[in-house]
Amino acid sequence: MTIGDLRTSDRLLLGPGPANVDPRVMRALQTPVLGHLDPEFMAVLAELMGMLRGVFETKNELTLAVSGTGSAGMEAACVTAVEPGDSALVCTAGYFGARLQEVLKRCGALVTTVEAPWGQPIDPEDVRKAAAAKKPKLIAIVHAETSTGVRHPIEDVAAIAKSHDALLLVDAVTALGGIPLRADEMGIDLVYSCTQKCLGAPPGMSPVTVSEAARNRIRARSRGNQSFYLDLEALLSYWSGGTYHHTMSATMIYALREAARMCLEEGMGSRWARHEKAGKALQAGLEAIGLKLFAPTQCRLPQLTTVETPAGVDEARVRCRLLQEFNIEIGAGLGPLRGKIWRIGVMGANAYAQPVLTLIAALEGILAGEGFGFPGGAGVAAATRAFAP
Ligand SMILES: Cc1ncc(COP(=O)(O)O)c(C=O)c1O
Numbered sequence: 001m002t003i004g005d006l007r008t009s010d011r012l013l014l015g016p017g018p019a020n021v022d023p024r025v026m027r028a029l030q031t032p033v034l035g036h037l038d039p040e041f042m043a044v045l046a047e048l049m050g051m052l053r054g055v056f057e058t059k060n061e062l063t064l065a066v067s068g069t070g071s072a073g074m075e076a077a078c079v080t081a082v083e084p085g086d087s088a089l090v091c092t093a094g095y096f097g098a099r100l101q102e103v104l105k106r107c108g109a110l111v112t113t114v115e116a117p118w119g120q121p122i123d124p125e126d127v128r129k130a131a132a133a134k135k136p137k138l139i140a141i142v143h144a145e146t147s148t149g150v151r152h153p154i155e156d157v158a159a160i161a162k163s164h165d166a167l168l169l170v171d172a173v174t175a176l177g178g179i180p181l182r183a184d185e186m187g188i189d190l191v192y193s194c195t196q197k198c199l200g201a202p203p204g205m206s207p208v209t210v211s212e213a214a215r216n217r218i219r220a221r222s223r224g225n226q227s228f229y230l231d232l233e234a235l236l237s238y239w240s241g242g243t244y245h246h247t248m249s250a251t252m253i254y255a256l257r258e259a260a261r262m263c264l265e266e267g268m269g270s271r272w273a274r275h276e277k278a279g280k281a282l283q284a285g286l287e288a289i290g291l292k293l294f295a296p297t298q299c300r301l302p303q304l305t306t307v308e309t310p311a312g313v314d315e316a317r318v319r320c321r322l323l324q325e326f327n328i329e330i331g332a333g334l335g336p337l338r339g340k341i342w343r344i345g346v347m348g349a350n351a352y353a354q355p356v357l358t359l360i361a362a363l364e365g366i367l368a369g370e371g372f373g374f375p376g377g378a379g380v381a382a383a384t385r386a387f388a389p
Pocket of ligand 1: 016017069070071072074096142144145146147171172173174194203
């Protein structure tokens, strides 16, 4: 039997993630695999913990990466933060807020929700009232809601959590590396992310950090962690003490190390500014084509833009044509937004002029063919202007 070589298309990945992997990270993936208890590998882990502290802007000792995607980080943070019967307040205004709520429920938390319509930011006043009424042990919120393209008010919610002596858990899966996130300064107790979005590595690891206050609270709990694989204290004993826990993928650690190294070389502030510029340019280009952006201006994310599909245009057909004719992936809407919006990510290695202008040019061509009238070339011109120094 002859099985051919694996040949996949070289796509421009402009959906909600994964984004394209930087060539430096691709090269790091070829580094020889070390055993997960090899002293050389333990030194790599120790160094990476320090690098991740830089990326999260934290001094937290418990800063590492969980094996698995962002959802593994979500489960690890939730199962660490609550024990059955704990009250938790979850802010939900989209698909991932709802998932956070579901995971906390599965961990046995007594969940109350503060909701906002999909496409709107959470209102801190609603959180304040709910926290006063419910006295939760934990408040959880998604920083960058990938289903709607909305940035939620983390600082306001952190102040409310602090005033009620509740822990703050933040989903930074789409946020980390793309918009300002300073774990210590913002008063975040538990935060998790992923590798495949604004950090520019393949999917497979979930960076996590936990504050000392949260750890002290958790240590005082009556029961041990319900999860073995996602027990963050046990993982810390492995990462910093070499106590065997599971067989870590050395390859993914190398990739994350290179991605984190690139973040720190660039500087987190410059990286956020680069995403801001690329996102604004994309949004200027889309509006110049006559498209309506879904998320309101004041809370619109730069790294993930949601765009309303114009009346009369077939949402799925445009996405398929981008993929088949131009090798470009963009995302569809989730849940109630399915068929109604596109989700366009400019993350990590894609937060530059070339990917943005390539997409806008392709979209202009396709939309013209689909009968959507607009001044030809206007999108590329507007985005080019926005990239001008
Ligand atoms: C905000 C948010 N949270 C959680 C997840 C789940 O992450 P993953 O798909 O890496 O498991 C995603 C995935 O896109 C996300 O955008």
